[in-house]
Amino acid sequence: MAEIVKADDAFDHGFFEGTSCAFGVFDGVHRGHRFLLDRARDTAARSGGRSVALTFDIDPDEVFHPLRLKKLMTNEERLSMLASTGVDAVCVLPFTREFAASSPAEFLAQTFDGTPPAYLHVGFDFKFGARACGTVDDLDAWGLAGGTKVRAHGLKSDDGAPITATRIRLLLAAGDIEEANRLLGRPYFMTGTVEPGRGEGADLGFRTANLEVPDQLRPLGDGVYAAWAEVGGARYKAAVNVGVAATFADRATATCEAHLLDFSGDLYGKPVKVEFLHWLRPMRAFDDMDELIATVKGNIAWVRENL
Ligand SMILES: Cc1cc2nc3c(=O)[nH]c(=O)nc-3n(C[C@H](O)[C@H](O)[C@H](O)COP(=O)(O)O)c2cc1C
Numbered sequence: 001m002a003e004i005v006k007a008d009d010a011f012d013h014g015f016f017e018g019t020s021c022a023f024g025v026f027d028g029v030h031r032g033h034r035f036l037l038d039r040a041r042d043t044a045a046r047s048g049g050r051s052v053a054l055t056f057d058i059d060p061d062e063v064f065h066p067l068r069l070k071k072l073m074t075n076e077e078r079l080s081m082l083a084s085t086g087v088d089a090v091c092v093l094p095f096t097r098e099f100a101a102s103s104p105a106e107f108l109a110q111t112f113d114g115t116p117p118a119y120l121h122v123g124f125d126f127k128f129g130a131r132a133c134g135t136v137d138d139l140d141a142w143g144l145a146g147g148t149k150v151r152a153h154g155l156k157s158d159d160g161a162p163i164t165a166t167r168i169r170l171l172l173a174a175g176d177i178e179e180a181n182r183l184l185g186r187p188y189f190m191t192g193t194v195e196p197g198r199g200e201g202a203d204l205g206f207r208t209a210n211l212e213v214p215d216q217l218r219p220l221g222d223g224v225y226a227a228w229a230e231v232g233g234a235r236y237k238a239a240v241n242v243g244v245a246a247t248f249a250d251r252a253t254a255t256c257e258a259h260l261l262d263f264s265g266d267l268y269g270k271p272v273k274v275e276f277l278h279w280l281r282p283m284r285a286f287d288d289m290d291e292l293i294a295t296v297k298g299n300i301a302w303v304r305e306n307l
C-alpha cells in the first residue's frame with residue numbers, strides 16, 4: 001500500500017524531486033485511470049524516481065456542481081484505492097475555490113512550488129486552473145521551461161469510446177452493472193452503515209440491512225441486483241434493492257436494502273460494502289404484499305443459485 005501524503009502547509013515540495021506524477025481526480029479509479037497510473041510507473045521505473053498519483057482531497061465537482069454530483073466512490077475510498085494501484089505514493093492537494101481560481105501558471109507554481117516532477121502524465125484532454133482554461137499546451141510550455149517531461153496520453157478506450165467516469169456513471173444510471181464493471185475493471189460497490197429499518201422485513205420473511213446512501217454517492221439506477229456484501233471481514237451473497245422501496249415510499253428512508261443470504265445476526269451500526277454484479281429487475285410498487293414477498297423470495301433464490 002502506497003503512502004498517502006497531504007500537501008498541507010507543512011508539506012515539503014522536495015517530495016516531487018525526480019517523481020513521475022499522474023494528475024487527475026480519478027473518481028472510480030477505472031481502467032483508464034489505471035492505464036495512466038501505469039504510464040507513471042513505467043517512467044518512474046526507467047528514471048529511478050518514485051511514481052505518484054497526484055490528486056485532490058475532494059472532487060472539484062463538489063464545489064462547482066454539487067447538485068448534479070454523482071460520485072463513484074467517497075473521497076476516502078478514492079484515495080485508498082489509488083494507494084493500492086501500485087504507485088509509490090498518493091499526493092493529495094487541498095482543493096479550494098481560491099486554488100481553483102488561479103491561472104494555469106499560478107496553479108502549477110503553487111502545486112510544485114519550485115520542485116517540478118521529472119515526468120507529468122495526463123490524458124490529452126486534461127484541463128486545469130481557473131475555469132479549466134489550462135490545457136496540455138500550457139503544460140508543455142511549462143514543462144519545457146522547467147524541465148518536466150509532460151506526457152499527454154490518448155485515452156484508453158473500450159468498444160471504440162474512451163473509458164471515462166462519466167461513461168461509467170451513465171451505464172450505472174441505466175442499471176447496466178455488467179458493462180460498468182467491465183470498464184471499472186472491478187465490481188462497482190456502495191458502502192454505508194446499517195441503520196434500523198421499519199422492521200417489516202422480518203415479518204415479510206426476509207431481513208434486510210438498510211443503508212442510507214446519499215444521492216450523490218448513488219449513481220446506480222433504482223432496481224434489484226445480485227451482489228456480494230462484505231461485513232466484518234466475511235462475504236455473503238446478497239439480493240439488494242437500490243432506491244427507496246416504492247411500496248413504502250411514504251415512510252421508507254433506506255436507499256439500499258440488502259438481504260444477506262445465510263446471515264442471521266445484528267448488523268446495526270456496522271459498515272457494509274455491497275459489490276454489485278447483476279441487474280435482476282426494476283423496483284416496483286406492489287399492491288399485494290404476498291406478491292412482493294414471492295417476488296423478493298424469487299430474487300433471493302436466483303442469487304443463491306447463480307452467484
Ligand atoms: C431483493 C429485494 C427486492 C426488493 N424489491 C422491492 C420492490 O420491488 N418494491 C418495493 O417496494 N420494495 C422492495 N424491497 C424492499 C422491501 O419492501 C423491504 O425490504 C421491506 O419493506 C422491509 O423493510 P424494512 O427493512 O425497512 O423493514 C425489496 C427488498 C429486497 C431485499
Ligand SMILES: Nc1ncnc2c1ncn2[C@@H]1O[C@H](COP(=O)(O)OP(=O)(O)OP(=O)(O)O)[C@@H](O)[C@H]1O
Pocket residue numbers: 023024025026027031032033035036121122123124125126153154155156157162163164165166167
Ligand atoms: N480512459 C483514459 N485513459 C487515459 N487517461 C485517462 C482516461 N480517462 C481519464 N484519464 C486521465 O486521468 C486523469 C484523471 O481524469 P479524470 O479524473 O478527469 O477522469 P475521467 O474518467 O475523464 O472523469 P470524467 O468523466 O468525470 O471527466 C486525467 O489526467 C485524465 O485526462
